[in-house]
Amino acid sequence: GHIIIACRNRERAEKACHEIKQKSGSNKVEIELIDVSSLDSVRQCVRRLNKKLDKLDILINNAGIMMVPYEKSPDGYELHLATNHLGHFLLTNLLLNLMKKAPKARIINISSVAHKLFNAKMKWDDLNFEKSYSRIDAYGCSKLCNILFTRELAKRLIGNLKNESYLFSYQLTYQIIFIGTNITANCLHPGVVRTELMRNLGGSYASLSALFLKIMLPIWWFISKNSVQGAQTTIYLAVDKQLDTTTGQYFSDCAKSRTTAAALDDASATRLWHLSENMTNLSATLIEIEKEKHE
Template sequence: MQTIRNYFRTPWSSDVRLDDRTVVITGANTGIGKETAMDLAKRGAKVIIACRDMEKAEAAVNDVIEKSDNKNVRCMKLDLSDTKSIREFAEAINKEEPKLNILINNAGVMVCPYGKTADGFEMQIGVNHMGHFLLTHLLLDLMKRSAPARIVTVSSMAHSWGAINLEDINSEKGYNKGKAYSQSKLANILFTHTLAKKLEGTGVTTYSLHPGVVQTDLWRHLSGPQQFIMRMVSPFTKDSVQGAQTTIYCAVEPTLEKESGGYYSDCAPAACSAAGKDDSVAQKLWDLSCSLLSIT
């Protein structure tokens, strides 16, 4: 039904300018992150692409500069699977940038084989949630000074099948890559929800979103049968440009200025699962994340 509705919905568009605004986007060397960078650069923003693979990042920067006609685009190294890299990146931003108006937590890993980050987190919760949690925390003071500012976190409808396992957040007692992915995407929504409360009155607002079922290289870890199904449904999926629209909407849409903590899909407010609205679990996850990341 949703797919059919989307075919008849007028595509969202806006001519909002972002001159004099600074944007950081994680994982923006390919896919929807790169398309988001392209769009915001065309609006006049200073765009910082934060990526692990600097070769791919440089290529993305050159492409964005060429197509957007905006020379104010650069890349910086950021490995979300390593808190040392996150701290170094944040320190450089805080030192070099007078302001940060939009932070887009876009990077992610999806249904990968079991692995651990440099700090011992299961890879999906580590990159998708813990990495972005720490990054956001380290950039918050700069964002508050830059208000109005927005924090946009790319989640997924997969959050609906997720549950937060507070006793075994790193899936050490048993690993199911689909469940671990859904847990990490639910964590994105709960993080956004709690962060909104903590930022009330600061002028910094926060949003999470489902980009749609997008054809991206995140599919590479799907099993043979899963890839076959994805190819079958691919006529109903989105390309990267379409997939980036809800991220861009959350970053620039003027009517969202007074909204915070919500979940969006297809450039409109959407219903998240009941688990995504659980204040108690959200706070427990927040406390656990702070503890594991040594945030006081």
């Protein structure tokens, strides 16, 4: 198979690409630059992929940030929401036509047990966290969004839209994307993985992190996973043949896992989808990109 590493940092991407080529013995690995916090960057990446690919078998939405100071994306959205959800929402929807051309395709969204630990709830009246900001709440909410997005996407990919009368007001190109696909969508908690995800912690969080590492490092090392271990559930969802028809589920340690009532709320999943469509200008973007293909 052919692997594309989509990353915003060219140096990190090239290093990962080189390591994969060395360890696998395959040269079928390349990089694409993308900053998922920027909707324009997502659109430009999709345009490039449309020119080079005739199909896409697996999409793994792995990019993310964790408990960063308050900041807005280039499009004016709170950075956790923009990076951890909206960018993946747009990227996934814009790549569905390529995935439909694969015999079987899978979408894997990386969520986190943080949505449970932080008792995450959707802040419908303040998704941008402009009234009050908590790094924990913003991160937890973005991880809840991953699960709600996965559930709604899975429902739409199998054509379960009987009660969605609003669909018929959309452009035909948009309708065609969803009906009768053989694409599955699942999400997962990778485990507590020793990565650089916490590199952006600052202020009191940085002090707490440093203290935690000094005191708890032996225990932390025992309970946490290295990057290879942390990737196992993602790989399982991507390639295990027993999961060909499994969709809309949340996994941990290569098994289906319980989630929260908030993450199982179908009304919230649909509401988030509608809001995300508007925030990413999805319908107009789909029409524009489809036109470009035929020019």
